[in-house]
Amino acid sequence: MKKYVLDLTVVSVERIHARYVLIRLTDTKPLPDMLPGQFVEVRVDGSPSTFLRRPISINYVDRAKNQLWLLVATVGEGTKTLATLQPGAVLNCVLPLGNGFTPAVSGQRVLLIGGGVGVAPLLYMGAQMREQCIEPTFLLGARTQEDLLMLDEFKKYGRVFVTTEDGSAGEKGFVTNHSILQQEQFDRISTCGPTPMMKAVARLAREKGIDCEVSLENLMACGLGACLCCVEKTIEGNLCVCKEGPVFNINRLLWQS
Amino acid sequence: MAKLNVKIGALQLKNPVMTASGTFGYGLEFADFMPLDGIGGIIVKGTTLNPREGNDYPRMAETAQGMLNCVGLQNKGVDYFCTHIYPQIKDIDTNMIVNVSGSSPEDYAECAARIDALEQIPAVELNISCPNVKDGGMAFGVTCAGAASVVKAVRQRYHKTLIVKLSPNVTDITEIARAVEAEGADAVSLINTLMGMAIDIEKRKPLLSIRTGGLSGPAVKPVALRMVWQVAKAVGIPVVGLGGISCAKDAIEFLMAGATAIEIGTANFLDPAISIKVRDGIEAWLDSHGCQSVEDIIGVID
Numbered sequence: 001m002k003k004y005v006l007d008l009t010v011v012s013v014e015r016i017h018a019r020y021v022l023i024r025l026t027d028t029k030p031l032p033d034m035l036p037g038q039f040v041e042v043r044v045d046g047s048p049s050t051f052l053r054r055p056i057s058i059n060y061v062d063r064a065k066n067q068l069w070l071l072v073a074t075v076g077e078g079t080k081t082l083a084t085l086q087p088g089a090v091l092n093c094v095l096p097l098g099n100g101f102t103p104a105v106s107g108q109r110v111l112l113i114g115g116g117v118g119v120a121p122l123l124y125m126g127a128q129m130r131e132q133c134i135e136p137t138f139l140l141g142a143r144t145q146e147d148l149l150m151l152d153e154f155k156k157y158g159r160v161f162v163t164t165e166d167g168s169a170g171e172k173g174f175v176t177n178h179s180i181l182q183q184e185q186f187d188r189i190s191t192c193g194p195t196p197m198m199k200a201v202a203r204l205a206r207e208k209g210i211d212c213e214v215s216l217e218n219l220m221a222c223g224l225g226a227c228l229c230c231v232e233k234t235i236e237g238n239l240c241v242c243k244e245g246p247v248f249n250i251n252r253l254l255w256q257s
Numbered sequence: 258m259a260k261l262n263v264k265i266g267a268l269q270l271k272n273p274v275m276t277a278s279g280t281f282g283y284g285l286e287f288a289d290f291m292p293l294d295g296i297g298g299i300i301v302k303g304t305t306l307n308p309r310e311g312n313d314y315p316r317m318a319e320t321a322q323g324m325l326n327c328v329g330l331q332n333k334g335v336d337y338f339c340t341h342i343y344p345q346i347k348d349i350d351t352n353m354i355v356n357v358s359g360s361s362p363e364d365y366a367e368c369a370a371r372i373d374a375l376e377q378i379p380a381v382e383l384n385i386s387c388p389n390v391k392d393g394g395m396a397f398g399v400t401c402a403g404a405a406s407v408v409k410a411v412r413q414r415y416h417k418t419l420i421v422k423l424s425p426n427v428t429d430i431t432e433i434a435r436a437v438e439a440e441g442a443d444a445v446s447l448i449n450t451l452m453g454m455a456i457d458i459e460k461r462k463p464l465l466s467i468r469t470g471g472l473s474g475p476a477v478k479p480v481a482l483r484m485v486w487q488v489a490k491a492v493g494i495p496v497v498g499l500g501g502i503s504c505a506k507d508a509i510e511f512l513m514a515g516a517t518a519i520e521i522g523t524a525n526f527l528d529p530a531i532s533i534k535v536r537d538g539i540e541a542w543l544d545s546h547g548c549q550s551v552e553d554i555i556g557v558i559d
Contacts (some may be wrong), residue, residue, distance in 0.1 A: 003289040003290065004289070004290075005290060005528070005529060005530060007345040009313075043501075049321065050319075051319050051320070051321070051322055051323060051324060051474060051525060052319050052527070053526070053527065094529060113362065171419050198422060206556035218314060218315075219314075219315055220317075221317050221318055221324060221326070222280070222525065222528045223526075224286045224287065224529065225280065225282060225286050226279075226280060226281055226286045226287070226525065226526075227279065227280060227317070227326065227328070227526060228279070228302075228311065228316070228328045228331050229315075229316045229326055229328060230314075230316075230317075231311070231314055231316065231331070232314070234315075237310055238310055238311055238314075238331055243286075250547035
């Protein structure tokens with residue numbers, strides 16, 4: 001897929017949680033093709049301590065409105081600066097990067113498991129599946145009810161199941177404890193979230209013999225496979241998460257040990 | 258329009274802008290963003306005789322106006338390069354230069370000899386300055402005898418343009434430069450990264466897997482510029498300048514300090530089209546200042 005450097009225009013920055021903002025971007029030209037699970041490297045202007053671009057997963061692409069959505073966790077100086085962008089401001093983006101999730105095929109029962117800000121790319125994945133008339137099942141985990149992000153958006157595209165650690169919404173516990181995993185059969189799991197969560201999902205998938213892919217979040221510099229900083233150990237040696245991933249089938253990773 | 262072409266030994270460059278090893282992949286990764294044949298050369302990822310897995314993750318830490326890396330020369334070895342990568346890059350219409358590293362003078366020489374056989378690789382850059390590997394790398398580049406031993410071994414088996422990339426982690430870089438010139442290097446390039454460190458104070462642990470790494474980016478530019486100026490005065494062979502170059506103005510500073518050509522490194526991560534912009538910016542500056550040729554400004558600083 002052809003990659004671009006684009007000066008996108010900020011439509012809105014919506015504070016959806018104490019730690020998260022939803023940034024909607026647009027362009028005068030139609031946005032390029034982007035796949036669910038791919039990401040964007042954004043340049044953070046106006047933050048002296050932020051030197052490198054920040055990799056942010058594609059949350060959703062609204063073709064009708066020609067908008068790209070980025071769900072950003074405001075954790076450091078760079079992402080906090082992004083949260084202060086005003087409508088009309090320019091955000092310089094390199095996109096689309098990485099490989100993306102494996103597209104679902106008709107008749108496949110796909111479970112999309114997300115945790116924390118890791119739910120972000122699953123929205124676009126679910127929306128694309130829906131467009132192909134394949135209903136996704138979402139299983140979303142968070143600490144508490146108020147940490148569950150964008151539930152109304154997810155509900156537009158498929159069934160949504162929820163776990164919270166304190167039991168304030170959905171089933172109490174972790175995503176891997178949810179009863180849906182006992183009640184129904186799935187052909188594939190695609191997951192994105194904190195590494196311990198993804199490792200637990202991978203273990204469960206392996207036990208049940210379900211095909212499983214995970215979206216990794218290693219620290220990156222170039223985003224293009226040039227600097228070899230973001231590597232993950234795989235059965236094929238160290239691979240760049242930015243280029244060979246961020247989505248990997250668990251059979252390629254060395255997570256068993 | 259000012260003339261931009263320069264020569265490094267027998268190597269003709271259409272303009273003085275190249276990309277630094279380890280920051281531009283094999284060039285192909287950047288083909289969507291800029292015309293690869295628009296710059297004077299592309300120095301591809303460090304290549305060794307045998308495959309190397311590199312160091313453990315994490316290999317990178319962001320610092321003030323720069324970054325540390327300890328990649329550690331991850332590459333699939335020279336034979337893989339010759340059979341799988343060379344066919345993909347050989348027809349890019351610019352100087353495709355291979356950065357060569359090793360853990361003994363014999364390794365360097367053997368690796369360079371195999372690249373000598375590749376018709377469309379007109380030069381190698383010998384990396385005697387990688388700070389991130391235990392065996393070889395910078396160990397050779399920090400003494401005159403070590404640097405000379407590698408260049409001597411390679412010179413016997415490599416017959417095209419030989420550029421030697423120097424480490425700034427030395428007391429007097431001009432001595433090393435003179436030592437490699439005496440063994441037949443056609444040019445020197447400098448600086449490789451400055452050895453550095455960063456610590457996560459909450460975890461009380463280094464941010465890099467092997468504790469230390471190489472610092473690059475705008476933070477190192479004044480140091481690099483000073484060293485380029487010193488070395489250009491000390492040797493008779495061309496100097497290729499690099500270290501934190503992020504724009505045409507930076508590049509022109511290096512040319513004025515005595516560099517015949519320059520390399521762009523970390524800035525490729527911030528703007529994947531930066532090298533062609535620097536080329537265009539140098540041309541525009543020369544034109545607006547009435548220069549006929551880039552050679553008019555090379556080494557103008559006493």
